[in-house]
Amino acid sequence: MGIVRSKYYGILRAVTVGIAFFLQIAIMIFLAVYLMRYSIIIYFILEIVSVITVFALVNNAESYKMSWIIIILVIPVAGLFLYFMWGRKRINxxxxxxxxxxxxxxxxxxxxxxxxxxxxxKRHPNKVQISRYLRKEGFxxxxxxxxxxxxxxxxxxxxxxxxxxxxxxxxxxxxxxxxxxxxxxxxxxxxxxxxxxxxxxxxxxxxxxxxxxxxxxxxxxxxxxxxxxxxxxxxxxxxxxxxxxxxxxxxxxxxxxxxxxxxxxxxxxxxxxxxxxxxxxxxxxxxxxxxxxxxxxxxxxxxxxxxxxxxxxxxxxxxxxxxxxxxxYVQPFMGGPHRNPHNPTEGAYTRMINKARDYIYITTPYLVLDQSMREDLTGAAESGVDVRIIVPKIYDKWYVYMVNVSNYGKLMEAGVHIYEYTPGFIHAKNVIADDECAICGTINTDYRSFYLHYECGVFLSEMDAIKDMKADFLKTLEQCEEMDLVSWSKRPIGNKMMQGALKVLSPLL
Structure with missing residues (x-):
């Protein structure tokens, strides 16, 4: 039943994207064949509608907003259709x-x-700001x-x-x-x-x-x-x-x-x-x-x-x-779209990364990063923090895996170590820092967890469970293959093109 459900989910999303692009192509052909005299005017009107829609995005999180702006302006018909299906705030x-x-x-x-x-x-002045942020959010x-x-x-x-x-x-x-x-x-x-x-x-x-x-x-x-x-x-x-x-x-x-x-x-x-x-x-x-x-x-x-x-x-x-x-200490927290653009799920991750001094270890199935999170990770690595990320080798969604891979380059250039879990699919969502604090919960490093879904987690400080999480991470590394920048840069040109296109569509994934 789980396999059927996953296939249904994937098919439903694929069909919706297919319909959107079919509408885009059909309207362009119709304009070219039947309304050639007015095609430029009509297409200009569509662009105006797209721009108006773009202005409606101004209150969304910056990276999420920019991805939708690119989609809508490049493919206005399909972009508008997809945005009204998945992008806009549909809850009344x-x-x-x-x-x-x-x-x-x-x-x-x-x-x-x-x-x-x-x-x-008194005990952990270096990690107080993370807890203070979550308390400010009500937790x-x-x-x-x-x-x-x-x-x-x-x-x-x-x-x-x-x-x-x-x-x-x-x-x-x-x-x-x-x-x-x-x-x-x-x-x-x-x-x-x-x-x-x-x-x-x-x-x-x-x-x-x-x-x-x-x-x-x-x-x-x-x-x-x-x-x-x-x-x-x-x-x-x-x-x-x-x-x-x-x-x-x-x-x-x-x-x-x-x-x-x-x-x-x-x-x-x-x-x-x-x-x-x-x-x-x-x-x-x-x-x-x-x-x-x-x-x-x-x-x-x-x-x-x-x-x-x-x-x-x-x-x-x-x-x-x-x-x-x-x-x-434990500090449970939750987030959801009603809290955008200041969602505690992303905020907690961001502060964990920025406050790390020695290391930050992350396990996640989806490395679909926005610009802000990418800069946080690369900035930490460039500052001498040991940043390691474990992602799956065997993926559940090929298109998300392609976006995962597209993000490797910038991260590895900055000194981030990326590992693929070779025995299968890693679905754990953990962040561990400096032997002092950790987060375990439901939060993926992707647009959906940070902007669109209701999520929860628990921030831990000074607990034996943190040692257990670190030990599990290091043990899991023994079953992983580390990615390298040279091999990544030599991947097939077709993969590079596909990954680039899918990266633009990240909010849909």
Missing amino acids: SQYFKKLRESDAQMMRSLKQDDSVVQDLE PIYNNTKAVYYKVGEEVFDAMLEDIRNAKKFIFMEYFIVSEGKVWNDILEALTQKVQEGVEVKLLFDDFGTLRINTHTFRKEMKRRGLEMCIFNPIHRDVTRMTFNYRNHKKITVIDGNIAYTGGFNLADEYANYIVRFGHWKDSGIRLYGEGVYSFTCFFLDMWRIASRNTDVKNEDYKPQIHIDEPG
């Missing part, structure tokens, strides 16, 4: 109003303990929280299933992709058992990510089992509002308010290597236990209020019921 103002209201309710619940901040500033930092890092999806699901089976009060699960198979079936049976024991279960899934499984039969079965389920941002409600953007890409499980999971994994068999799609699937995840879990509880309920249209759900009803003494 009423929707954003509700989202802001829910966000405000969430932020009122997330209060900062000043003593934690003071302690952090408190916590102590008294234990973090456990998992280096593959199999480990995550084993631990999560055990915690689900031990749940006493409630279970919240928010995921982008759900597919039939062992992972989902095991979780579904465990959830059903907990409902029978009186545990409250809420499930929140993205509509696009569950396109194949989200049928009337599926929804009826969830209801029969006593599971509350909501679908986020339906894409088919009516064709005039269909959008492929603004997907809920977050992965969150919260159990009893005391335990939370997040990471790159979805609820599908490929994430645990029960099925093989692109070689070995290398993912990662993290488990929090303690006070810091409350932020993830609030993140879930924030989206639940929107999807369920139930504004009576109160964050305070689901507070943690434990207190532990644990060293270190």
Whole structure:
């Protein structure tokens, strides 16, 4: 089912792009054959419309805006069609109003303990600015929280299933992709058992990510089992509002308010290597236990209020019921298109890179960089920081891989080390810096995560989990092939041309 879903997603996007270019060519032929006398005037009018559309982009993030400007001005007919499908803010103002209201309710619940901040500033003055930035965006930092890092999806699901089976009060699960198979079936049976024991279960899934499984039969079965389920941002409600953007890409499980999971994994068999799609699937995840879990509880309920249209759900009803003494700090955060152009997902990554002194290690499946992020990485490397990035050797989307490769050159010229994971597909989304801090979450280094999707992650400081993340990165390097500038520059001319064209289309990918 996961393979079918991925193919459907790719076909749908390819067909849409194909239609756009067909319209472009058809209109040009029509003008040339039937309206030759007026073709220049009509094409000029199309360019005027394109320019007007370009002005509508002025409030978007700079790199995202510039990519769309190039597309629209170079191919006005196809560019306009693609922009109105994927580029513009299609969520109506009423929707954003509700989202802001829910966000405000969430932020009122997330209060900062000043003593934690003071302690952090004494112990880690070099990394205070990262935490300060996230606090300014409304996300408190916590102590008294234990973090456990998992280096593959199999480990995550084993631990999560055990915690689900031990749940006493409630279970919240928010995921982008759900597919039939062992992972989902095991979780579904465990959830059903907990409902029978009186545990409250809420499930929140993205509509696009569950396109194949989200049928009337599926929804009826969830209801029969006593599971509350909501679908986020339906894409088919009516064709005039269909959008492929603004997907809920977050992965969150919260159990009893005391335990939370997040990471790159979805609820599908490929994430645990029960099925093989692109070689070995290398993912990662993290488990929090303690006070810091409350932020993830609030993140879930924030989206639940929107999807369920139930504004009576109160964050305070689901507070943690434990207190532990644990060293270190955790700072969960989230982002989404309603926060553009100042999205915390990109902001956290940018500040991690710019504040690194010794090294910055990144794992990501998609290296679709905007100009700002590229300059941050090259600037760090040119300043003597050891910058290493692991990306997949075996890719899930050939066109994204082509854009990945197109970005290698500028990075390697500046001294960035790029490695391709040879056993398969690396899907982990981690950033580690200076043995002092790290981020683990759902955030890819691409336009979608930084500008278009709802994402989440957790910033870690002074925790053993950071050592585990670094050890996993270095161990993974042993299974990677380092890219070199000479070989990259000698790649076939056809690849260079294709990569250049696809790079222009980066916002669509």
